Amino acid sequence: MSDVFLPSAEMAYSSPDAQGFFGPYGGTFVPETVIPALTELDAAFREALDDPDFTGEFGSLLQDYVGRPTPLYRADRLAETVGLGRIYLKREDLNHTGAHKINNTLGQCLLARRMGKKRVIAETGAGQHGVATATAAALMGLECAVFMGTEDIRRQSLNVYKMRLLGAEVVPVAEGSGTLADAVTGALRHWVERVGDTFYVLGSAVGPHPYPVMVREFQKVIGEETLVQLQGRAERVPDAVIACVGGGSNAIGMFYPFLRDLPAGKRPLLVGAEAAGLGVETDRHGAALTKGLPGVLHGFYSYLLQDEAGNPLEAYSISAGLDYPGVGPEHSYLKDEGLVRYEAVTDAEALAAFAMLTETEGIIPAIESSHALALLPRLAPELGADGVVVVNVSGRGDKDMDIVREAGLGGE
Amino acid sequence: MASEGAAARGLGRGFPADRAALVIYLMAGYPDRATSLAALHAAARGGADVIELGVPYGNPLADGPTIAEAATVAREGGFGLGESIALAAEFLAEAGPDAPPVALMTYLNPLMRMGPARAAAAMREAGVAGVIVPDMPPEAARPWLAASGGIDTVFLAAPTSTPERLATVGSASAGFVYCVSTTGVTGERTGLSAELGGLVESVRAHTTLPVAVGFGVSGPEQAAAVAGIADGVVVGSAVVRRQDDPFAVEAFVELLAGAVRSARS
Numbered sequence: 001m002s003d004v005f006l007p008s009a010e011m012a013y014s015s016p017d018a019q020g021f022f023g024p025y026g027g028t029f030v031p032e033t034v035i036p037a038l039t040e041l042d043a044a045f046r047e048a049l050d051d052p053d054f055t056g057e058f059g060s061l062l063q064d065y066v067g068r069p070t071p072l073y074r075a076d077r078l079a080e081t082v083g084l085g086r087i088y089l090k091r092e093d094l095n096h097t098g099a100h101k102i103n104n105t106l107g108q109c110l111l112a113r114r115m116g117k118k119r120v121i122a123e124t125g126a127g128q129h130g131v132a133t134a135t136a137a138a139l140m141g142l143e144c145a146v147f148m149g150t151e152d153i154r155r156q157s158l159n160v161y162k163m164r165l166l167g168a169e170v171v172p173v174a175e176g177s178g179t180l181a182d183a184v185t186g187a188l189r190h191w192v193e194r195v196g197d198t199f200y201v202l203g204s205a206v207g208p209h210p211y212p213v214m215v216r217e218f219q220k221v222i223g224e225e226t227l228v229q230l231q232g233r234a235e236r237v238p239d240a241v242i243a244c245v246g247g248g249s250n251a252i253g254m255f256y257p258f259l260r261d262l263p264a265g266k267r268p269l270l271v272g273a274e275a276a277g278l279g280v281e282t283d284r285h286g287a288a289l290t291k292g293l294p295g296v297l298h299g300f301y302s303y304l305l306q307d308e309a310g311n312p313l314e315a316y317s318i319s320a321g322l323d324y325p326g327v328g329p330e331h332s333y334l335k336d337e338g339l340v341r342y343e344a345v346t347d348a349e350a351l352a353a354f355a356m357l358t359e360t361e362g363i364i365p366a367i368e369s370s371h372a373l374a375l376l377p378r379l380a381p382e383l384g385a386d387g388v389v390v391v392n393v394s395g396r397g398d399k400d401m402d403i404v405r406e407a408g409l410g411g412e
Numbered sequence: 413m414a415s416e417g418a419a420a421r422g423l424g425r426g427f428p429a430d431r432a433a434l435v436i437y438l439m440a441g442y443p444d445r446a447t448s449l450a451a452l453h454a455a456a457r458g459g460a461d462v463i464e465l466g467v468p469y470g471n472p473l474a475d476g477p478t479i480a481e482a483a484t485v486a487r488e489g490g491f492g493l494g495e496s497i498a499l500a501a502e503f504l505a506e507a508g509p510d511a512p513p514v515a516l517m518t519y520l521n522p523l524m525r526m527g528p529a530r531a532a533a534a535m536r537e538a539g540v541a542g543v544i545v546p547d548m549p550p551e552a553a554r555p556w557l558a559a560s561g562g563i564d565t566v567f568l569a570a571p572t573s574t575p576e577r578l579a580t581v582g583s584a585s586a587g588f589v590y591c592v593s594t595t596g597v598t599g600e601r602t603g604l605s606a607e608l609g610g611l612v613e614s615v616r617a618h619t620t621l622p623v624a625v626g627f628g629v630s631g632p633e634q635a636a637a638v639a640g641i642a643d644g645v646v647v648g649s650a651v652v653r654r655q656d657d658p659f660a661v662e663a664f665v666e667l668l669a670g671a672v673r674s675a676r677s
């Protein structure tokens with residue numbers, strides 16, 4: 001076991017502050033009506049983390065219900081194909097419900113139950129977070145409503161059906177482009193109305209404080225397991241760790257333990273893949289970190305795709321989980337501090353990576369996760385033929401069959 | 413911090429000593445610039461004491477469908493914060509010294525995008541008396557407050573606010589305190605919450621400023637009821653619904669003004 005894996009107190013990464021600011025990013029920019037609820041949530045969250053009953057129940061659900069730890073699989077044929085030494089895939093696709101989202105929804109629904117709430121709401125884009133919330137709600141006997149844009153309801157009909165089977169109400173949001181950002185707005189508006197009896201289960205590391213830090217807390221198991229699994233194989237600190245970034249929950253869940261536990265000079269290159277859609281030079285993409293400017297949307301300050309007048313722009317990506325005009329505030333901070341590198345990946349590159357993993361390893365990834373995989377061939381020349389890379393496969397691709405078929409993969 | 417001239421132009425002068433003020437919300441640029449300017453004049457003629465001019469924004473988190481849809485139309489016509497300030501300037505210049513004071517209701521991001529200093533300078537130049545920013549709680553207002561000398565910043569109190577928050581909101585506000593009548597977004601509602609009287613009293617206990625009640629007031633009857641318990645009545649969606657016809661706005665505002673004036677206080 002290499003000693004660089006040992007935590008180093010003096011280099012501790014300590015964001016956010018008590019008000020939920022990561023440098024200048026994050027904070028709480030919401031109507032007064034929900035501020036008391038956020039304060040109450042923050043207190044309940046902190047209390048729960050200190051309560052072994054809560055953390056113990058969360059841990060056993062992750063193990064027995066979700067199926068954790070997820071494997072860290074060494075993908076040799078993939079490594080050979082892209083010209084790297086070793087590639088490890090963190091198999092979040094093998095979680096119950098097929099993505100990392102369940103880690104967070106179990107944490108938040110446990111907290112909702114602990115706070116005495118009988119009803120949860122959520123937003124969803126691809127439907128993964130909606131299904132994961134409906135699943136956790138069914139498990140805990142909570143009433144559940146999921147807000148979803150009308151365009152996404154069309155694109156992800158299978159997940160809509162699953163949510164209904166699980167007993168959730170799917171509330172269509174027709175406003176705007178009918179996608180993820182509109183769903184968040186719909187859910188927030190509803191929360192303002194029903195804040196007394198309703199817990200809002202946010203699906204990514206976005207939103208007002210304490211959501212970004214809470215979602216990170218429930219997702220950090222991804223990176224923590226990865227560190228342990230690498231040491232268990234006597235592997236060295238990898239050269240790079242890659243994850244896709246929509247709102248940024250799977251990425252921060254993977255990156256945070258590396259930032260917290262490894263001293264600055266010993267960390268791998270951390271790389272986030274955001275959606276370039278049809279290209280960042282067009283106006284059809286979701287690359288907030290590459291092309292956005294800091295601004296406020298959905299209650300927090302972060303890089304944001306916005307027009308001259310400060311209106312949020314419509315984001316676009318082939319993947320419904322990445323077409324969000326903003327990004328979690330911690331990622332904005334990590335970008336500015338140079339602690340994580342963010343690159344944009346087009347629809348076409350993601351599709352090619354989807355095909356590559358499917359054909360070389362027999363693993364069908366989510367189209368979101370394919371954005372992370374697409375950075376492998378791009379980084380390989382820089383990392384060299386001995387390079388060791390970890391990729392977070394945030395979810396499985398079952399939900400994306402219609403989309404990849406439409407795009408012409410598999411000769412159809 | 414405000415100079416005497418600024419104080420004389422402040423939102424406070426829209427609140428009469430002997431009765432509740434009528435605060436009329438209009439959407440800038442809806443359905444087009446000329447009609448919204450005519451609607452501003454119509455509201456003033458009809459008896460509005462204060463005008464709240466909404467700045468169209470693409471993610472109006474605190475607004476219901478009527479105002480959100482009006483914002484979409486106005487944005488398609490090219491309206492944003494800059495155009496809204498210019499519209500206010502034109503209205504105030506035309507209406508002269510007796511014009512009701514104007515508060516801009518804008519979301520935070522347009523303000524940030526223009527930059528607090530530039531936005532505040534443009535508002536002062538235009539004669540805008542105040543701002544209401546629904547997604548800017550007092551704790552998040554420092555950059556704006558540092559730049560906005562001479563402009564009253566109104567903060568919002570909600571039915572969910574704790575006494576500590578009411579104290580924060582009450583002491584941070586200038587001009588008046590905006591008391592949100594119910595949890596939820598803007599829009600017409602049929603009834604008034606039975607707890608409204610108690611809510612207004614608890615807001616009053618934490619401020620020396622007038623307390624205006626908004627969200628959900630849909631007609632003269634409710635306006636009169638609110639005027640009986642608060643220092644101001646805000647009517648928004650019910651006016652915006654009529655905004656494409658300035659004559660209808662004037663007639664409706666007259667009705668509301670009559671109701672507010674006749675209310676027992």
Ligand SMILES: Cc1ncc(COP(=O)(O)O)c(C=O)c1O
Binds near residue numbers: 245246322394395
């Ligand atoms: C499989 C998968 N990966 C990634 C994402 C993007 O979200 P985040 O950036 O929060 O991980 C989603 C969102 O729906 C998803 O379903």
